[in-house]
Amino acid sequence: MSKSSIAFNVNRVKRQLEVWLGKENVSAAEVDRICYSRDAWPLRLIRLGRLVLESQPDLIVWPQTVEQIQKIVLLANQERIPLIPVSGAGGVAGGTLAITGGIVIDLKKMNRVLQFDTNSLTVTVQPGILGQELEEYLQARGYTSGHFPSSIYSSAYGGFAATRSAGVLSSKYGKIEDVITGLEVVLPTSELLRTKAVPRSSMGPDLKHLFIGSEGAFGIITEITLRVAPQSQATQFASYLFPDLTSGMAAVKQIFRHDLKPALIRLYDENETRFVLGRFKSPPKDACALNLMYSATKELVRLESRTIKRVCIDEGGENLGPGPSKHWWENRFDLYYPSSLNMGPGMLYDVLDVAANYANLEKMYWAMREAIEATGVSTMSHFSHFYPDGGNIYVIFIGHARTPEEVETKYEEVWQVGLEAAHQAGGTLSHQHGVGLLKAPWMPIEHGPSGFALLKAIKAHLDPNNILNPGKLGLGEKSTTPRKE
Amino acid sequence: MTAPRPQHLPSSLDDYAKISRLCSLCNRMCRHSCPTHLITGSDACSPIGRALIIELYRGKKSALTEAAVDRLYQCNLCGACKAWCKPRHELPYIIELARARVVKENRAPMGVLELDENVTASSNVYGESHETRFAKLEKALTHTTKNADIAYYVGCTTAYRHPEIAQATQQVLLALDIEHKFLSGPEGEVCCGSPLMRAGFTKTAKTLAEQNIQAIVESNAKTVLTTCPGCARAFRDDYPRLGLSLPKKVRVYHITEFLIKHQKQLVPMLNAVAESAPTSFVYHDPCHLGRELGVYEQPRQLLRLIPNSQLLEFLHHKEYADCCGGGGALPKTFSVLTEKITQRRLAATADTSAEYLLSACPNCKRHFTATLPSHGQTLQILDIMEMLAKVIKARTTGR
Numbered sequence A: 001m002s003k004s005s006i007a008f009n010v011n012r013v014k015r016q017l018e019v020w021l022g023k024e025n026v027s028a029a030e031v032d033r034i035c036y037s038r039d040a041w042p043l044r045l046i047r048l049g050r051l052v053l054e055s056q057p058d059l060i061v062w063p064q065t066v067e068q069i070q071k072i073v074l075l076a077n078q079e080r081i082p083l084i085p086v087s088g089a090g091g092v093a094g095g096t097l098a099i100t101g102g103i104v105i106d107l108k109k110m111n112r113v114l115q116f117d118t119n120s121l122t123v124t125v126q127p128g129i130l131g132q133e134l135e136e137y138l139q140a141r142g143y144t145s146g147h148f149p150s151s152i153y154s155s156a157y158g159g160f161a162a163t164r165s166a167g168v169l170s171s172k173y174g175k176i177e178d179v180i181t182g183l184e185v186v187l188p189t190s191e192l193l194r195t196k197a198v199p200r201s202s203m204g205p206d207l208k209h210l211f212i213g214s215e216g217a218f219g220i221i222t223e224i225t226l227r228v229a230p231q232s233q234a235t236q237f238a239s240y241l242f243p244d245l246t247s248g249m250a251a252v253k254q255i256f257r258h259d260l261k262p263a264l265i266r267l268y269d270e271n272e273t274r275f276v277l278g279r280f281k282s283p284p285k286d287a288c289a290l291n292l293m294y295s296a297t298k299e300l301v302r303l304e305s306r307t308i309k310r311v312c313i314d315e316g317g318e319n320l321g322p323g324p325s326k327h328w329w330e331n332r333f334d335l336y337y338p339s340s341l342n343m344g345p346g347m348l349y350d351v352l353d354v355a356a357n358y359a360n361l362e363k364m365y366w367a368m369r370e371a372i373e374a375t376g377v378s379t380m381s382h383f384s385h386f387y388p389d390g391g392n393i394y395v396i397f398i399g400h401a402r403t404p405e406e407v408e409t410k411y412e413e414v415w416q417v418g419l420e421a422a423h424q425a426g427g428t429l430s431h432q433h434g435v436g437l438l439k440a441p442w443m444p445i446e447h448g449p450s451g452f453a454l455l456k457a458i459k460a461h462l463d464p465n466n467i468l469n470p471g472k473l474g475l476g477e478k479s480t481t482p483r484k485e
Numbered sequence B: 001m002t003a004p005r006p007q008h009l010p011s012s013l014d015d016y017a018k019i020s021r022l023c024s025l026c027n028r029m030c031r032h033s034c035p036t037h038l039i040t041g042s043d044a045c046s047p048i049g050r051a052l053i054i055e056l057y058r059g060k061k062s063a064l065t066e067a068a069v070d071r072l073y074q075c076n077l078c079g080a081c082k083a084w085c086k087p088r089h090e091l092p093y094i095i096e097l098a099r100a101r102v103v104k105e106n107r108a109p110m111g112v113l114e115l116d117e118n119v120t121a122s123s124n125v126y127g128e129s130h131e132t133r134f135a136k137l138e139k140a141l142t143h144t145t146k147n148a149d150i151a152y153y154v155g156c157t158t159a160y161r162h163p164e165i166a167q168a169t170q171q172v173l174l175a176l177d178i179e180h181k182f183l184s185g186p187e188g189e190v191c192c193g194s195p196l197m198r199a200g201f202t203k204t205a206k207t208l209a210e211q212n213i214q215a216i217v218e219s220n221a222k223t224v225l226t227t228c229p230g231c232a233r234a235f236r237d238d239y240p241r242l243g244l245s246l247p248k249k250v251r252v253y254h255i256t257e258f259l260i261k262h263q264k265q266l267v268p269m270l271n272a273v274a275e276s277a278p279t280s281f282v283y284h285d286p287c288h289l290g291r292e293l294g295v296y297e298q299p300r301q302l303l304r305l306i307p308n309s310q311l312l313e314f315l316h317h318k319e320y321a322d323c324c325g326g327g328g329a330l331p332k333t334f335s336v337l338t339e340k341i342t343q344r345r346l347a348a349t350a351d352t353s354a355e356y357l358l359s360a361c362p363n364c365k366r367h368f369t370a371t372l373p374s375h376g377q378t379l380q381i382l383d384i385m386e387m388l389a390k391v392i393k394a395r396t397t398g399r
């Protein structure tokens, strides 16, 4: 019998699934279930580092066709079994944790490019294709997805769509919701829904947006059509150092007001500036670095480079040349490898990713920093996605506590005070990382009583048996912490 | 760039606790390069999953169940993960140590037990009679020189399955007037032990290492050549790890490392007849030769010497090359997985539109040729030595 809080006959269901999918595509083995009890949520990793076993699914399946998924969904409805869609399992909010047991549907065997339309510049893919896999496919043909999240190695397009992800070159290429033109979704009651892959439509609300960001709670995304772009003709890096955050932010605003959208635009706070400039320069107190990358036609790169240089110098920026920005680009994954620094015993770390209008952005930064640092952890932050009207903040925190219990208490406290400060400052509580379990309790606060009630009503309508990813997005399940085995 | 090779690595799993722990918590930064993960789609069947299985075992949270042992043996130890790992974690080596623990606990899968039995009984991985090791090379033996300083260590796969590689190697050596001998006597070469090291049978590997070292010492050879990167790695890396070594004066080379020193003499020999049709080949980096021994350039330099030819590259090449599927004793335990990995690499060959797929390893050739028919591709698969011998022969015979 499964240890899940939702009881079902695992052996019987397994046998049925094996008939449909083949034995090699179904597993109930303990080691497999443990390996699927984590995504990249730092709290789960902190616990796993202590070998805390929790949130294991009862079964894992690897479907290869949409029909197989539909059959699984029907069966899950009949037997009331939770289903958790997984694409890359590189999410950072616990979105794939099986808090009530159930079946993980790992989509990695559905990783093909279905169609590449070089006339319309769109590509249609299955959800399990990793960011890197699609990028290699496109680059070999002279194109690019333009979607470069730092999880390009670990995350897949199903997950990108389901969490509204944003790549580091998003100011030029757009976020995932800007490039998705069409979706195919298996609904929680097993019907197939396809939205037309068209540039735009005004036939009422655009249904694909109900599923982009729905984190597996509203349906299983089985096909995605995306805009792609030709590879850029020219690329150039630039870095500037501003006396303080305000002047750096002023330069960013001016860049957007000049109608320019450099592919990369990252403004660092004073703490991260020291880290980013490293061997290049020891910056004065309060100074903030801005890293830029221009990637376009030669003419446009020249224009961006010239105009932005003038804007930055006008705002008090010092030209540091291309070095720091290029260095960052070439080493941008370094921070994401495991190290004793953040994974050592007693360590706690994570990232708060929030966003606000320019009117609130700086205020929000200071309020969050003050609140978070008051808990005794250190922070460093950057602003890495900008818009004409505002931007995000990526607050990295790292700290230490004496006992595992204190680690978790402090971790929760940081999130509590950090998100509270962001909310009070008028920001959204996630710009790109999504909700999962981590931010589930904040959903009513983010959306307000009527907004959240609407989301709950949509969930109840789409998923009457509460099969799909219960507990994520704060919907369908009370428990918001990982399940103890 | 290859990582500096660690010498005399500590041999206990616990000595590596820090690395296996960190890998088990990794943001899956190398998973996309793991061929076994890409085929199975399973997170347990990935570098991160295997590290977690090792951690669970070390932390006494989970026993070495059948599934855990399977996941450990589903690794083909190709080392692709290392190329993507910024901190350069030697995870494949840790997996080997875990396998040694599996063997110690008598939980090794059937396929690898058979490997150990074969080698123990007949000194070769195929379980064939040791007396017939050089049976397919009898003619070649007649061209050897008893007192030569150079010994060509042939290895099991070349001797029993691909003698044509040894014959081609000899043709090139003879064309260069390089005197050489085989370690063919009754006390001559035995399996190098590499497959056993990979599978966790360190004890058997050590016995073989001692026999080979003795054979080399008694032969008085100063240079040992191999055409098998696994054998070269065994002599250079595994034997020191087992606390054994060849005498200091003896140098072991993969044939491509050796031949590149003779490139001046090779140039005129490779100058194929003028009317020969242009050829294109893609070179597949064997995992042991590339990622383990850092030999990427020498085979390419040799191939570039062939006139009227085009050396093509896979998208994933050199340090990032995908495995042929035959590594880590995988074919012994999970042959279907092996075949699918081989098919993947063959499919990537089609993207290059090369006429020839060349490797510098008899095992790669074995897996590519075995899988090609089911893949339905028209492609010629040769070892680099066969290609060189073919061109030299065309020059001398005018064809």
Ligand SMILES: Cc1cc2nc3c(=O)[nH]c(=O)nc-3n(C[C@H](O)[C@H](O)[C@H](O)COP(=O)(O)OP(=O)(O)OC[C@H]3O[C@@H](n4cnc5c(N)ncnc54)[C@H](O)[C@@H]3O)c2cc1C
Residues within 6 Å of the ligand: A039, A040, A084, A085, A086, A087, A088, A089, A090, A091, A092, A094, A095, A096, A107, A127, A148, A149, A150, A151, A152, A154, A155, A156, A157, A158, A159, A160, A161, A162, A163, A164, A165, A166, A167, A168, A214, A215, A216, A217, A219, A220, A221, A222, A336, A432, A433, A434, A436, A469, A472, B027
């Ligand atoms: C090293 C690292 C760097 C990161 N950098 C970035 C970054 O730069 N930008 C950014 O936006 N994010 C980043 N993230 C976060 C993460 O990569 C994104 O949230 C990503 O979109 C998750 O994709 P995935 O395939 O890993 O999803 P998963 O973890 O598999 O799933 C995430 C959620 O989506 C649901 N889901 C997955 N597939 C489907 C599907 N087919 N249908 C329906 N629901 C589905 C799951 O149930 C879960 O709730 C980073 C994460 C890591 C580990």
Ligand code: SF4
Residues within 6 Å of the ligand: A337, A338, B022, B023, B024, B026, B027, B028, B029, B030, B031, B047, B048, B081, B082, B084, B085, B086, B087, B088, B089, B090, B091
């Ligand atoms: S080898 Fe490196 S990249 Fe791979 S799991 Fe370990 S730390 Fe991560």
